[in-house]
Amino acid sequence: MNKVLAYFKNKSDFAFSQEIMVYGYEFNYPYLLVSSVLPYLFDDLKITENIAPENNSNRDGRVRFKKYIVIHDTGDTTKERNAAFWSNVVKTQQYKNKCYDASFQYVVGNDGIYHNIPDDEVAYHAGDGTSVEYKLYDTPVKVQDYAKISIKDGYYYINDENTLLLAPKTDHILTSKDINDNGILITQKDGFYQIGETYFNQTYQKIANRGGNNNGIGIEVCINQTADIYLNYQLTAKLVAKLLDSYQLDIKSIRPHHFFSGKNCPQTLRENHLWDHFLELVQTEYDILQFQKEGYQIQFVPLCDHIAPNGRIKDISKVIYYQIKTIKDGIVETYEYKS
Ligand SMILES: [Zn+2]
CATH class of the missing domain: 3.40.80.10 (Peptidoglycan recognition protein-like)
Incomplete structure (x- = not known):
């Protein structure tokens, strides 16, 4: 196969x-x-x-x-x-x-x-907005197995180490709870973490990412x-x-x-x-x-009438049978699947 x-x-x-x-x-x-x-x-x-x-x-x-x-x-x-x-x-x-x-x-x-x-x-x-671009900031925090971001005393921390980067400010003090559900952009460069450009969104009252x-x-x-x-x-x-x-x-x-x-x-x-x-x-x-x-042509062949030629299932309660056929450099191979 x-x-x-x-x-x-x-x-x-x-x-x-x-x-x-x-x-x-x-x-x-x-x-x-x-x-x-x-x-x-x-x-x-x-x-x-x-x-x-x-x-x-x-x-x-x-x-x-x-x-x-x-x-x-x-x-x-x-x-x-x-x-x-x-x-x-x-x-x-x-x-x-x-x-x-x-x-x-x-x-x-x-x-x-x-x-x-x-x-x-x-x-x-x-x-x-469109006034601020995607941008990365260096931190002195070394890359570890995982990266958990938090805010303490107005600064971003990664894994409890101070990044020396200020979190956004508003009329009240922002904490880790104000970060959006999908977090802050963290990337790596030369063994150290970088953090993306962030801001406080007034409409949704969340710290979010630019770009x-x-x-x-x-x-x-x-x-x-x-x-x-x-x-x-x-x-x-x-x-x-x-x-x-x-x-x-x-x-x-x-x-x-x-x-x-x-x-x-x-x-x-x-x-x-x-x-x-x-x-x-x-x-x-x-x-x-x-x-x-790489040159593979791939064809899908339904072998029962409750699946469509694009692979959509019309009736989930029934067993499905189909064949997939590949063609590369003139060689045809097929396999039959059941689930
Ligand atoms: Zn949307």
Whole structure:
């Protein structure tokens, strides 16, 4: 068995379903999330270009280096609010008879992936403003097995050692409890920790990280009622994997909107504890993309009628059978899977 077929075999007991709640600003709805047969969507990445005009006020135009992929959901459960809808809101700047000032690079729904703002430009989605860039500060704290950040007497500490870097200030004294749920950016350089640029977000009353609007590529995931929500997560994972590959970013570059502002976004992924699962989808899409770049063609063949040609499961209660076929250098190999 070649490494591609073995890779899928390792993941062949993946299928699951989970009752979740989908959260919207108009209403919430309960939903049975059903996975695909594998954490990989057997379909090509298709992107519809729908770039906002250069004279739009939500198209900043400034070009910045990109360090992050920023994941959102639309928070919009209304049936008709799919990707085309939100893409056109950005493009026309018209929403509920008001000028729409926000923007994001992509929006993903069952109706496709729409591209609104060029990847290398600034967009308005992360809530961290555009005045301060992604930046790292050196600390005198040596790299250890783990890094736990806290705030004492106004300074950031890592593993109880003073970094000599001041935490943000506001009208009251900030403590570790004021840090957003996803923490502060910590990286390593020459055996020492570095800390990213942070600020206090007045709207959400949280210490958060800079670099979302300037140095992120913003992606909105649709959660509209009647949509196949899992398909949206898989389409997003495929897009993110491609962006990681294109811009030579690693999996740590993927951050939820919350990390940059303290907002509860993407709320449905957060509240249903699906963030790590989403990262697993991205990692799998990324790994398969690397196999494809090595020259493997990969085909999925359903061997029962309750799975779709892209690997989506139509009936989770039944046993699933499928075949995966690889072609490389004229050599065809197949393997049959059951779960
Ligand atoms: Zn968001």
